[in-house]
Amino acid sequence: MPGQQPGPDGDQARYRSLRDLSYGGRPGPSRPPAAQTWQSQRNASQAEPATAPAQRAPSSDTVGQPEVWAEPSPPAPAAPKRSRRLLLAVTSLAVVLALAAGGYVAYRAVAPQFGLAYAPGGTAAINGVAFTVTRAECGLTSAPETDARPSKSQFCVVDLNAENQTDSNRYLVLSLFNVNLDSGLQADPSGSAMQTLSVKVDPGESRDLQLVYDVWDGVRMSAVQVQIGYETELIPLV
Structure with a gap:
């Protein structure tokens, strides 16, 4: 009305911010003051003190002695395959049997009486x-x-x-x-x-x-x- 001074509410109703307009005329969420946010972070940091990793106390037997690092043991040799061992065993046995049979046949053919004779005179x-x-x-x-x-x-x-x-x-x-x-x-x-x-x-x-x-x-x-x-x-x- 003419002759009336606009109150503070009238100015606020006439000038709206973009945030108010984006929420359909409803007031948007309020932002905490910067001082309050900094204070909350400070309180949280004081409530959870940082803990250093636990360290083992040195033993009385090792105080003053240099720390010795053990060298890693060499890896165990890989065991040969079972099939390969079996093949080698069968081959070796066949060779031994062949040599024994051949030697016996040759012995009987060349000297059939060798080692079978006896000393007379008793x-x-x-x-x-x-x-x-x-x-x-x-x-x-x-x-x-x-x-x-x-x-x-x-x-x-x-x-x-x-x-x-x-x-x-x-x-x-x-x-x-x-x-x-x-x-x-x-x-x-x-x-x-x-x-x-x-x-x-x-x-x-x-x-x-x-x-x-x-x-x-x-x-x-x-x-x-x-x-x-x-x-x-x-x-x-x-």
């Missing part, structure tokens, strides 16, 4: 008859002067000389002349491979005897047993 006396070993041999595939073949693996032959030093006859039963083997077993004379199983020796006579044994491959004779009646003696062959 003697024994029983009931007035002196026996002397003149030959001992193994590894035979046939008996001397017969067509017999070993049923186990090989023939072993022992040649003896029997001298009757008495004035009466002596009768020898060769089927009782066993042979001791290094395996702890005994072998009987082979009746099919021997020409005779009993011999008469006259007084003062000397007779050559031959004993044939059918034994397994790989065994060796250790002693031959001679017998007259119930008396026995062993003649070493090695």
Whole structure:
């Protein structure tokens, strides 16, 4: 109205800020004073004091000593693959078997009696008859002067000389002349491979005897047993 002075509210209603206009005539959110904002930040910083990272107190044993850093251990070598180890093992085994088989075949072909012969000369006396070993041999595939073949693996032959030093006859039963083997077993004379199983020796006579044994491959004779009646003696062959 004319003659009235506009109050402070009238000036405020006539002059509106852009912030008031952007909120549709409603007053916008009030902004806190700058002093109040700074005070709030200061109070927050005082309420949460900064904490330094915890440090371990030095031990009494390590005070005054230089700190030692351990070097890292080298990485463990990688284990070889299982398939590779298996292949190497199979290959090595095959090579060893081939060499062993080839060596055995060559040994049997070149020197079939090598390592199988025995030293003759062993003697024994029983009931007035002196026996002397003149030959001992193994590894035979046939008996001397017969067509017999070993049923186990090989023939072993022992040649003896029997001298009757008495004035009466002596009768020898060769089927009782066993042979001791290094395996702890005994072998009987082979009746099919021997020409005779009993011999008469006259007084003062000397007779050559031959004993044939059918034994397994790989065994060796250790002693031959001679017998007259119930008396026995062993003649070493090695």
